[in-house]
Amino acid sequence: VPLDRIRNFSIIAHIDHGKSTLADRLIQRTGGLTDREMSAQVLDNMDIEKERGITIKAQTVRLDYKAKDGKDYVLNLMDTPGHVDFAYEVSRSLAACEGALLVVDAAQGVEAQTLANVYQSIEHDHEIVPVINKIDLPAAEPDKVKAEIEDIIGLPADDAVLASAKAGIGIDEILEAIVARIPAPKGDPAAPLKAMLVDSWYDPYLGVVILIRVVEGTIRKGQQIKFMQADTVHLVDRVGCFRPKIEQLGEMGPGEIGFITAQIKEVSQTAVGDTITDAKKPTAAPLPGFKEVQPVVFCGLFPVDAADFEKLRESLYKLRLNDASFSFEAESSAALGFGFRCGFLGLLHLEIIQERLTREYDLDLITTAPSVVYRLHLSHSKTEDAKVIELHNPADMPDPNRIDMIEEPWIEATIYVPDEYLGSLLKLCQDRRGIQKNLTYVGGRAQITYELPLNEVVFDFYDRLKSISRGYASFDYHQIGYREGDLVKMSIMVNGEPVDALSMIVHRGAAEARGRHMCERLKDLIPRHLFKIPVQAAIGGKVIARETIAAMRKDVTAKCYGGDATRKRKLLEKQKEGKKRMREYGNVNIPQEAFIAALRMG
Numbered sequence: 001v002p003l004d005r006i007r008n009f010s011i012i013a014h015i016d017h018g019k020s021t022l023a024d025r026l027i028q029r030t031g032g033l034t035d036r037e038m039s040a041q042v043l044d045n046m047d048i049e050k051e052r053g054i055t056i057k058a059q060t061v062r063l064d065y066k067a068k069d070g071k072d073y074v075l076n077l078m079d080t081p082g083h084v085d086f087a088y089e090v091s092r093s094l095a096a097c098e099g100a101l102l103v104v105d106a107a108q109g110v111e112a113q114t115l116a117n118v119y120q121s122i123e124h125d126h127e128i129v130p131v132i133n134k135i136d137l138p139a140a141e142p143d144k145v146k147a148e149i150e151d152i153i154g155l156p157a158d159d160a161v162l163a164s165a166k167a168g169i170g171i172d173e174i175l176e177a178i179v180a181r182i183p184a185p186k187g188d189p190a191a192p193l194k195a196m197l198v199d200s201w202y203d204p205y206l207g208v209v210i211l212i213r214v215v216e217g218t219i220r221k222g223q224q225i226k227f228m229q230a231d232t233v234h235l236v237d238r239v240g241c242f243r244p245k246i247e248q249l250g251e252m253g254p255g256e257i258g259f260i261t262a263q264i265k266e267v268s269q270t271a272v273g274d275t276i277t278d279a280k281k282p283t284a285a286p287l288p289g290f291k292e293v294q295p296v297v298f299c300g301l302f303p304v305d306a307a308d309f310e311k312l313r314e315s316l317y318k319l320r321l322n323d324a325s326f327s328f329e330a331e332s333s334a335a336l337g338f339g340f341r342c343g344f345l346g347l348l349h350l351e352i353i354q355e356r357l358t359r360e361y362d363l364d365l366i367t368t369a370p371s372v373v374y375r376l377h378l379s380h381s382k383t384e385d386a387k388v389i390e391l392h393n394p395a396d397m398p399d400p401n402r403i404d405m406i407e408e409p410w411i412e413a414t415i416y417v418p419d420e421y422l423g424s425l426l427k428l429c430q431d432r433r434g435i436q437k438n439l440t441y442v443g444g445r446a447q448i449t450y451e452l453p454l455n456e457v458v459f460d461f462y463d464r465l466k467s468i469s470r471g472y473a474s475f476d477y478h479q480i481g482y483r484e485g486d487l488v489k490m491s492i493m494v495n496g497e498p499v500d501a502l503s504m505i506v507h508r509g510a511a512e513a514r515g516r517h518m519c520e521r522l523k524d525l526i527p528r529h530l531f532k533i534p535v536q537a538a539i540g541g542k543v544i545a546r547e548t549i550a551a552m553r554k555d556v557t558a559k560c561y562g563g564d565a566t567r568k569r570k571l572l573e574k575q576k577e578g579k580k581r582m583r584e585y586g587n588v589n590i591p592q593e594a595f596i597a598a599l600r601m602g
């Protein structure tokens with residue numbers, strides 16, 4: 001394809017502003033799909049994506065478009081993941097494009113996610129075409145939204161396209177704007193091959209499918225290629241594109257986006273952002289911007305039924321075939337038995353994997369408190385030199401006497417919130433050790449920038465933010481590095497024995513409140529036994545909070561006040577059923593629900 005006939009673009013939008021609907025509409029208008037095939041949203045292909053309305057994996061579609069100038073164009077639409085957890089993938093997808101459609105809901109206006117994505121897009125020197133979507137809604141205020149785009153984002157919005165993806169309004173205008181305003185790619189077809197690995201996934205028929213953007217040179221079937229970061233060589237056995245149905249191509253030149261397969265078995269061999277070159281005639285230097293993705297949030301996953309351990313291992317292994325960004329290794333816990341320590345890109349990523357294990361693999365799981373990665377500076381001991389280690393599991397915390405300093409990861413968060421909820425929101429950020437960096441008003445909304453420790457955010461920050469603002473606040477963040485923190489390991493002891501699954505790293509200032517809260521919770525959650533049970537929170541050997549669960553009388557049915565026999569029987573059955581789901585700890589039976597409930601800090 002001649003370079004001047006190619007346009008590569010992505011769509012950036014806040015969740016629910018209509019990205020997927022518009023993508024489908026563009027595919028339909030350019031003939032990629034029939035009306036019947038359109039019935040299911042094409043670009044969101046996983047159940048969880050559909051339900052949550054977010055895109056987890058990037059997809060791309062090649063559209064053939066005959067423009068009003070009479071010429072035929074190839075438009076590559078790159079869909080990007082829609083969540084902060086996948087920011088690096090987003091950055092690689094954006095790097096594969098020359099422009100972007102900025103879709104803003106005509107009734108909702110500019111939101112935090114829109115901003116974060118648009119700034120990234122600007123960083124990639126994209127030509128940005130604003131599209132004001134949902135103009136069919138009675139609540140649509142396109143002029144107000146135009147003004148927001150200019151004031152908040154600083155982009156000219158005079159020539160924004162007014163559209164309704166749902167009603168099919170403005171679609172031709174959008175296609176024409178893509179051709180006219182987004183620059184054609186550059187590149188030399190005769191140069192040594194240089195292509196970016198944008199994404200990869202496992203397909204049961206094709207093996208690992210690799211989405212690429214050719215920057216220089218040409219890639220063709222039968223070619224020996226080299227992955228420069230991974231330092232591996234493969235033989236290309238397919239070159240093709242998605243329309244969205246698969247179509248094989250003989251070769252791809254500069255500016256083109258499509259896929260290759262090369263008999264690769266696992267996605268872990270294909271790092272997003274890697275540079276693909278010709279093995280025999282390699283390019284001089286790899287593309288800039290490569291980053292190895294590292295999990296940032298860790299937790300333990302344990303099967304409720306110990307017999308499911310092998311099934312859990314197999315399921316994790318299968319999920320990892322398609323997602324190299326999460327990690328797992330076996331661990332054992334006195335409270336929960338055998339399970340796995342898993343690492344994720346963020347909480348949403350954790351939830352997605354957990355949900356898929358539950359839903360697709362039918363596993364009943366317990367998740368331990370999510371933890372971020374701490375850096376411990378250890379002083380030298382008799383046997384070891386001073387060193388810095390990464391701590392992924394509070395249970396592995398070394399003797400505090402050996403720790404010189406603990407560092408924790410910090411984030412910068414951007415929050416948009418309507419005025420009326422601002423006060424409670426500031427309090428939430430303050431309670432979480434936040435440092436306010438900026439506060440500005442835009443329309444009836446406040447835009448706040450805060451620096452926050454990641455460990456204060458991973459538990460329930462997002463839920464709290466949503467409930468405080470009745471869903472109106474939006475939140476976006478990125479990591480800004482490690483800082484020293486006054487952090488301690490808090491252990492929870494039931495009947496004098498530490499319950500490792502409940503131990504967590506907390507800020508010293510918050511430890512007592514957290515500990516008290518946890519003990520109160522557990523007091524309500526752990527059923528009474530025949531003896532008194534102390535529930536304690538402790539730092540080192542020092543108890544900082546304590547509750548006591550009173551002993552109970554022997555006859556559980558006593559509280560039925562005699563009489564009703566069926567009720568008595570039901571109660572006993574229920575108790576029996578409950579037993580199955582309990583773990584014994586220091587002679588105390590703790591129901592699984594108690595672990596989960598205790599970990600949901602309120």
Ligand code: GDP
Pocket residue numbers: 013014015016017018019020021022053054133134135136137163164165166167
């Ligand atoms: P995404 O999260 O940005 O991919 O948003 P979707 O494309 O999934 O759309 C979110 C919701 O908005 C869906 O219920 C769509 O049917 C609806 N929607 C999308 N475009 C329009 C539009 O132009 N007008 C109206 N009224 N609704 C729309």
Ligand code: MG
Pocket residue numbers: 019020021044053054055
């Ligand atoms: Mg979508």
